[in-house]
Amino acid sequence: MTHALSHPLAEFIETTAWSDIPSTVRHEAKRALVNYFAVCLAGCSDPDVVKAVKLFSRFNAGGQARVAGRSESMDMLNAASLNAMSANVFDYDDTHIPTILHPTAPVAAALFALAQTRAVSGEQLLLALVLGVEVECRLAMAISPEHYRRGWHITSTCGVFGAAAAVGKVLGLSAEQLVWAFGNASAQACGLVETLGSAAKSIGVGNAARNGLLSALLALDGFAGPDQPLEGERGFLNVFGEQPRLAEVTSGLGEHWALLANTYKPYPCGVVLNPVIQACLELSRDRSWTLDDILRIELTGHPLLRQRTDRPDIVLGRQSQVSAQHAVAVSLATGRAGLAEFSDAAVADQRLRLLYDRLQFIDDPDYAVESAQVRIFFKSRETLSRTIDVSLGSLDAPLSDQFLENKLRELAAYGRSGCEPQPLLDALWTLEHSTDAGAVMRLASL
Incomplete structure (x- = not known):
């Protein structure tokens, strides 16, 4: 059987090293995390997030991972879900152009949940973030704009693959296991545009983080999926897309980076x-x-x-x-x-x-x-x-690093997070030199 897409993508994830990532992309990964924690801390005390925290606590399987801006600790899966929900609840998160996918929340939330349960360096986490964003955005490019127009919420449907790929990279999955992770993710890809404007929208983003993490963990334990979960006749792209452009997924891998098409919002809106x-x-x-x-x-x-x-x-x-x-x-x-x-x-x-x-x-x-x-x-x-002609925050008029720092300071206060912004910012800008990426979440929680 010809492995036209799933396997080449998995092999790219398995073999790509930090040294392969251009300096501009490395810096953009850190900018994405500054914005991610800004919006996480804004949403941490939102009434609907608080309701979710209380409900999830009833089913909590442990206290390994923290929730940004809060005192609660959760098991990995619940923490990943809540932190993604918190980051997305105000529609203030980042946006990939032209898909309008919000890439960092599902990927970062899964990665930081994992990083609090095992030794993960800052370099490992940043590399995994870059690769996870690459996967979800390339899948989104293959099925946009028809996918969103049909009513699928692209951050949720594609974000689960980004989270699975990122966590799989940190776990050291082989290409075969990564394909299994894609298959596991494909069985859990969901989210509807009809939910926009309601709290239900953020459930889909939370599930993308949670289920992507779960997909990779299952693959690590040998939980196998289909051989062509992405390009198969009834795989993700053919089912969720109308006329999927499969070349978008693998063309220029390692040359054109999705993070360089990422933008950050100056206002909390679409x-x-x-x-x-x-x-x-x-x-x-x-x-x-x-x-x-x-x-x-x-x-x-x-x-x-x-x-x-x-x-x-x-x-x-x-x-x-x-x-x-x-x-x-x-x-x-x-x-x-x-x-x-x-x-x-x-x-x-x-x-x-x-x-x-x-x-x-x-x-x-x-x-x-x-x-x-x-x-x-x-x-x-x-x-x-x-x-x-070109709005602030777009690719041609990007927000400065200072703007993003100020955004984090303002939103940390708005969300009554109790987080001290400067130590968190210092840790994020120097993350690639850290031996403990999980320490960042400790700075962001109570």
Whole structure:
């Protein structure tokens, strides 16, 4: 039988060493972890995360692994799930372009859970992170955008493979065992776009971390899967994709790195809203007009903008993170776009809700996802317009290391995590020199 895809990918994971990773990719891995811990610490006290912690504690099989920003310790599987959920709950995590997959949460959560149960160096963990992100993003590239359009939540469905690959690398799995891990992961790949705007969305991301970890551990113990779990006639790519582009998975392996197409959010919302919010914040600066004078607001952008964010009937802060109506209203009204502006209280503000129905979408496929135009038409003054060609946080306007550090400091405080940011930041920037990667999670917990 010809092993066209699963085995070459597994062999790449097995044989790739830290010395094979370019310096730019190494640094991006650390940036991804700074952002990961920032959003983890923001979400650690979210009411839905707290509910999950209490429930999971009833089924806890041990206390080997900690939960970021909290005092509880869990078994590996529960810790991996909770830390991925916490990182994803506010939609503030990283985004791979163009798949819109959030790659770090499922992979990092699984790796740090494992690293607290055995000796794992910082170099080992970073290498595994790079490879896990590579796997999930390449699978996503093969089935995007049809996969997401059909309603599959790509972070959950592909993230489980990234977690399995990363953990498998740390465990020293052979190529054959890694293929088994892929097979185990394929049996657990799930997550629906319908859950966006609800707490249920983060269950899928938590399961990706948990089940990816489980998949690799089972493979280590000889739990075998199919020979072609990815490319088989009824394998993951053919079932979850409409016309999968299999070459995306293995073409240029070791030459083109997915982490270099990773971006970080300046605002806690769906990534397609970044240019919209930026335009509104600029329009709200030195404001000499009132909200009552607004007749209508035209929002021009890629058709994906309307598809993902035309949500005027929201009732929860979680829903507001994927609502253009709310994002426009709150950023114009307050001149801010932090977590407080996407809360239940903000959504309940009737002054903002009056603006929701005044928003009109204009689809323009010539716009890139990271660009948008906002035009405000008034009753008694001239129209104002702002166009963002490249939004802050996109590949062409990346957030600086300092911005990410400040994000971690701000979100650690917002989440009432009790974490001291500077020791954690120091440990993350120097992680490749550490002999104990698990120590990072101890710095991030109580």
